[in-house]
Amino acid sequence: MTLTAVPEPVTEPAAPERAVAARTGPSSAQRLARGLAFDRIGAVYVWLGIIVLFSVWAPQTFPNLDTAKQILNSNAITALGALSITIPLAARVFDLSFAGVMTLTGVAVAHLIVEEHVPVVAAIAIALGVGVGIGVINAVVVVVMRIDSFIATLATGSLIAALVTMVTNEVPITDARLGGTFAKIGQTSVSGITLGVVYCAVVAVAIWYLLEHTATGRRLYATGFNPDAARLAGVRIDRLRFASLVASGGLAGATGIILASTLGSGSPSAGTPYLLPAFAAAFLGATQLKHGRFNAGGTIIAVLLLGTGVTGLALANAPSWAGDMFVGVVLIAALALTGLQRRTSAR
């Protein structure tokens, strides 16, 4: 083993140095200004710009409350999916199986209600357990067997897909039984806003609290940024990574149940379209608000930004190729405005 004495970081001091004095930080006005800076919420400015753009482009239909509700409703599931992977991402753990888990729990709850005649509440509980169970399996493979999370969850996702096909034979599980109480979970609306949006808000607040205001949240970030240093500082990194994958499995499971309720069936392809958009939102969200840390608020901003584009373009009767182009342009614009938050930018 060679001795690794570390040389000085070759930096210039960023601001005049003085011994840390009393806690008179910047004034609230200064903090507000800093909070509203482009490099904090660049995506929000792009979002506002897009709202203006569409309001001008489709003045009859876009700028009203119904549009806002429509955007919220149609992006609730994506947001829930993105939130569920935010926790492991904070610890730099990738859960690529979450879309499969969404499909699986949707199929499971439908199967239980339709084929096994299990009462709705019990079926939901069992299906949630399935989601948590997959999370545990992921955690064992990643933490105990020490397999890279990216590859490991790709693999478990594939296994889940096989399981789904086994259960459904590619035919959606439907029945009138899924229409009653069960459908109410996802389809009830409160003054035009579906319950999915409400769940999303609850989960977002919970995750924000976890990551911002608890010791566990801080430890998750430490585990993600520098596992060696965290371990030496007494953080139990293996336990945290394990728990993060169980959490994402559980949340993805809940999302899948809500999705099945919205669709009114256990569809064997329900979760697949959400994989990439959720990751895109989570990564874009990490550049917002918290400078490179995955966070709930940023994720929501990202989902809304992309969702507003889809709906706005459709309301403005844009050609069908405009959607993909929009996503590309917007992502680049939001990231450029924010500045790429990388480790080296701090030096």
Add this chain to the structure above:
Amino acid sequence: MQYAPSRDGAETVPPVLRIAGLSKTFGATRALIDASLDIRPGEIHALVGQNGSGKSTLIKTLAGYHEPDAGSRAELDGAQFDLGRTVPEGLRFVHQDLGLVLELNAMDNLALHGGFARGAIGRVHWREQEQETHRILARFGVDLDIHRPLAAATPVERTVVAIAAALQGWNGGHGVLVLDEPTAVLPHDEVERLFAMVREVRSAGTSVLYVSHRLDEIFELADRVTVLRGGRVITTHAVADIDAAGLASEMVGEEVDPDYRAPVAARPDAPVVLEARDIHGRWLRGVDLDVHRGEILGIAGLAGAGVLELPYVIAGCAQHAVSGRIRLPERSEAWSEAGDARDLDIPLVPADRGREGIVAEFAVSENLSLSILGRLGRRGRLDKRAEADLVEQWTQRLGVVAAGPGAPIATLSGGNQQKVVVARCLVRDPALLVLCEPTAGVDIGTRVAIYDLIAELSRNGLTVVLSSSDAGDVLAMCTRVVVLRGGRVAAELGGDGLTEHALVSAMEGEDR
């Protein structure tokens, strides 16, 4: 052509590199103020200065990273060049991180800098390339397997490859090789090899601009030394005309004793707080250790002797299988297996601060509080107010210099980062603290501050185990030193027996 080192103070030969009127302003900060530098042909010219002195800005400007303010002039071998925008042929650099890709082998790394031997359609002529690589390395007296990735090479081999890479295509004549902290990653016993290389470069006709923190190296190697402080060039001396104390004082701007010894008293009769028996690991081959209350115990030795492994084992942070027994008699009579030492909860200041010590993306406060998050609030909630109080208390106490508790830790100097890491260990109110390489990459002013800090902690009852490859550290701070050689305890030095000579001979073995 052989060049003799020029030792006379008068300028009889025109300088090979001349910089004049160099200023650089970053926003409100004036990093360099009207700096000037002359390097003579065939000279090893040292550049010293603390962090914030402008030393790194000067090197970066030379390397073309920064554009200087208007009014600077630079000449290489009589030819003017655009300082900060162009880097002339004769100016070669080996930066602190060596600029090597460790996953590639020596041949590829040399080719990265100098290009491959290629044929008509761009095909690489591997045989030719190999021969060329061997030739280049032989010039510097290095014999290593050029096909193995450099990650497997020793640090000095890597440094030599980096120097060879930098000098590729250079056929002697007037030029300057800039070496920025080349010994920072080298264990002390390898430094002589590097010196030999540097002298070899000098005799081939290339001058060397040598940047280093280690004053002893400068006195051994350099002909002249330039001191930077506060962005200005304070003075340039012939090395023969100044001593270490004087040099250190000029760097800091006040009286500084480089042979500083911290005021601690040895307490051999104090009760034993830690006992370790028969520790075996990857390098350790049966080590017994007793640590007495209130002492500062040093663990010294050469690389591979187990000097870094032992503290990690005690702190329960070893990454591979270890065996042996450890106990803290004041806490319990029972012995713990060495593999379960983590339960003893002994905090560790790790050796590689950047990789294992700080979380670079975190702020100062977040790094500091990381070890006792659980106590800063109830039921898992993080009380930010309590955290802020804690951070303020400790940064005051240790004198951490930063823009504020929310400043990213990466903006702090190495010494202040080290203080934060130490604070993080101390917040747990431990009875025993283990430090590895505590002053690695720390400039001389902060180094003394750290010595004082540790001495004060010891006076207040903290027991310290300190492992270092820097004899200066060990001598300055420790009351007793255990010297490891080949994985076993070779000697135990204390009191009057603790001299540099005794230390070095014990580390190297009787054949010295």
Add this chain to the structure above:
Amino acid sequence: MSINGLRNRAYKGAAVLVLGAALAATAGCGSDSSGSAAAGGGGAGVAQALALAQKSTTRPTSIGLTKPIGKPVPSGKKVVFISCGVAACEAQGDIIKQGAADLGWSAQTIGTDGSPEQLQNAFETALRDGADAIVLNAVNRASVAKQLEKAKQQGVAFVTSSSVDKTGDGILANVAGTQNSAKIGENMAAQIVADSHGKANTLYVNISAFQILQALGDQFKSSYAKYCPDCQYGSIDIPITALGKDAPDRIVSYLRSHPQVNYVVLSVSNALGSGLPAALRAAGLADKVKIVGQSGDSQTFQDLQAKSYNSIVPYDYYTVDYLMLDALARHFAGAKPQSALPPLWIVTPNNMPAEATKGLFPVVASYRDEFKKLWGK
């Protein structure tokens, strides 16, 4: 350039990009919207539509093919079914097996993910394994041209369904091709005009990536205009990437910006209908529009039963697959080929069979017996 300079450049660049995208999109054409043609005779058209719709709403009782093969069908033939990967293809493997057994043949399924490479591989494997006949739905001649040529040389028969390619030159039969699509389009137009008594304003939702749908859409549009010249028509195209997630949102957006629309036609109900009833309900549009769909899975029929759909023209996998096997049987028996369109049925909540919500079901209940009789089995 300094950091600040780069930053400013980035802001301007981003603004230009967004503006540019907006302008480019504006320059493009929007959705296709056409008003009424002025031709008169609205009442006559509606009456025609009513007649056709009424006829088609009655469940067909015969497969439509009446000529028996007449010659003995050799047994022991090996049929290889190449599945295209999506659910609809997967389900057909069992039907083919059943039909092959009825003929005294054996059948085997090779699964693929639908990509050209895998289709070619499966084809090669089938030829190597000594298949006498190969079945691949919705074949695109260009992507398996080499394999088709090989099959032709080896004397291996190949049949397909729902393909836009012509028969001949290696393709023995193409069941339910563009002619079938056109028939469906005509019927759906009739259904809407009849149901609305000539007062329809329709949105046609297309997936241009599925080429077989083109004939359906074209015929729908022209029949619709014929039956009801005064009725409004509009269409949107959903890209494949939006299926399953964004499709309902796009449809809702169109409906919100065209509040007069009262009928929505889904060219493929399986993909386009997923999540649509819920989205319409959430937007308060569920009572304003009626949905008419083509094809559909158990979920679609579940929604039909719940009256979220007005009507569905199902894709009869059973008849289509048996027609493919029939073409093969006639070929191996040395009899003349017979082509027939699978019978069409407009399914409404009133005439829906209970089994429809459980999975695939045959449109003609007696299909199996009829085919076996034709085959002399």
